[in-house]
Amino acid sequence: MTHVFLLFCISFSDxxxxxxxxxxxxxxxxxGNNLLPPEDVIDLLKSLKITKTRIYDTNPQIxxxxxxxxxxxxxxxxxxxxxxxxxxxxALQWVSTHIKPYFPATKITGIAVGNEVFTDEDTTxxxxxxxxMVGIHGALVQLGLDSxxxxxxxxxxxxxxxxxxxxxxxxxxxxxxxxxxxxxxLSSTKSPFWINAYPYFAYKDDPTRISLDYALFNPNSxxxxxxxxxxxxxxxxxxxxxxxxxxxxxxxGGLEVRVSETGWPSKGDPNEVGATIENxxxxxxxxxxxxxxxxxxxxxxKMRIEVYLFALFNENMKPGPTSERNYGLYQPDGTMCYxxxxxxxxxxxxxxxxxxxxxxxxxxxxxxxxxxxxxxxxFVNLLAFQVLMRRPFLTIWG
Numbered sequence: 001m002t003h004v005f006l007l008f009c010i011s012f013s014d015x016x017x018x019x020x021x022x023x024x025x026x027x028x029x030x031x032g033n034n035l036l037p038p039e040d041v042i043d044l045l046k047s048l049k050i051t052k053t054r055i056y057d058t059n060p061q062i063x064x065x066x067x068x069x070x071x072x073x074x075x076x077x078x079x080x081x082x083x084x085x086x087x088x089x090x091a092l093q094w095v096s097t098h099i100k101p102y103f104p105a106t107k108i109t110g111i112a113v114g115n116e117v118f119t120d121e122d123t124t125x126x127x128x129x130x131x132x133m134v135g136i137h138g139a140l141v142q143l144g145l146d147s148x149x150x151x152x153x154x155x156x157x158x159x160x161x162x163x164x165x166x167x168x169x170x171x172x173x174x175x176x177x178x179x180x181x182x183x184x185x186l187s188s189t190k191s192p193f194w195i196n197a198y199p200y201f202a203y204k205d206d207p208t209r210i211s212l213d214y215a216l217f218n219p220n221s222x223x224x225x226x227x228x229x230x231x232x233x234x235x236x237x238x239x240x241x242x243x244x245x246x247x248x249x250x251x252x253g254g255l256e257v258r259v260s261e262t263g264w265p266s267k268g269d270p271n272e273v274g275a276t277i278e279n280x281x282x283x284x285x286x287x288x289x290x291x292x293x294x295x296x297x298x299x300x301x302k303m304r305i306e307v308y309l310f311a312l313f314n315e316n317m318k319p320g321p322t323s324e325r326n327y328g329l330y331q332p333d334g335t336m337c338y339x340x341x342x343x344x345x346x347x348x349x350x351x352x353x354x355x356x357x358x359x360x361x362x363x364x365x366x367x368x369x370x371x372x373x374x375x376x377x378x379f380v381n382l383l384a385f386q387v388l389m390r391r392p393f394l395t396i397w398g
Contacts, residue, residue: 200275214234
């Protein structure tokens with residue numbers, strides 16, 4: 001019975017159906033010595049009807065170039081800076097130097113404080129991330145920017161001790177303390193939990209037991225969570241729902257989960273099973289089609305998940321296995337690595353500046369009519385759900 005109650009409360013917490021649709025974004029990495037200049041990158045994004053991107057620093061050349069482009073930008077505080085930004089004065093100086101001069105001409109909507117810090121071997125770095133967030137948020141408040149810019153940190157799926165079935169999702173026990181502080185910060189600032197989720201890694205590590213079609217969003221029989229009875233026809237949604245359950249177990253069932261990175265490499269080393277152009281094209285194409293349908297996960301079907309593809313470009317200077325340098329939709333010079341049909345898909349969506357890229361206008365209209373007929377009775381129930389979410393009912397899980 002507790003599984004059903006948790007499922008019910010998570011599904012309706014903060015009632016995502018009323019929050020509007022999200023968007024498709026793309027990660028714009030710069031670890032290459034032959035990349036297009038930022039001005040050309042903007043033209044490329046516009047041709048794809050993509051209105052959101054994320055960079056892994058606060059490169060002033062990019063921030064300047066993106067001014068008045070109408071492209072929303074998430075910037076990143078490098079991991080090495082976290083210890084410094086725990087100091088409120090240093091945080092204020094950082095925001096005053098790296099954010100304020102460019103805003104609002106450059107639509108900075110998010111700050112990623114570090115990247116995959118909670119799975120870094122540096123425990124000191126792990127302890128620094130929440131205080132650094134607090135410092136940066138304080139600076140945003142002081143400068144009047146906090147209502148425009150959200151703060152979070154992208155986490156690897158490896159923060160989860162268990163992710164299968166999704167309803168068993170839970171964080172690693174050694175992360176309990178810092179994760180509780182982090183989730184409390186997100187809750188108090190109404191910011192999302194960002195997860196880097198890659199079905200490719202799961203398939204590569206166990207290709208004999210994991211269905212390639214399940215990992216690629218291809219038609220397949222899928223799996224049914226034995227506790228919630230929810231049916232999953234792809235791994236990404238299962239991974240996202242596992243994160244939602246893990247967060248709820250910590251007492252924060254109302255948080256939104258967004259996918260800050262997902263993708264599939266088009267090339268890999270001999271031991272990197274599945275890293276092919278064909279699979280990369282299929283994964284990204286199928287994901288784009290899901291995004292066009294405004295899909296949510298089985299646990300939150302009415303709340304479209306915001307997804308950032310990884311990545312815009314292949315980056316020839318990235319360390320690690322061959323796959324790390326081959327996640328891009330494009331070569332550094334702007335030539336296409338493979339065709340996911342993004343331009344064709346984008347052309348079917350509304351291009352009005354009032355709408356969000358890659359969202360089907362017909363689907364939006366249908367959903368708006370549906371929403372208008374439901375809002376009255378839902379609002380009353382929502383108030384009750386919100387009260388329930390504040391109660392410590394998860395203590396009975398043990």
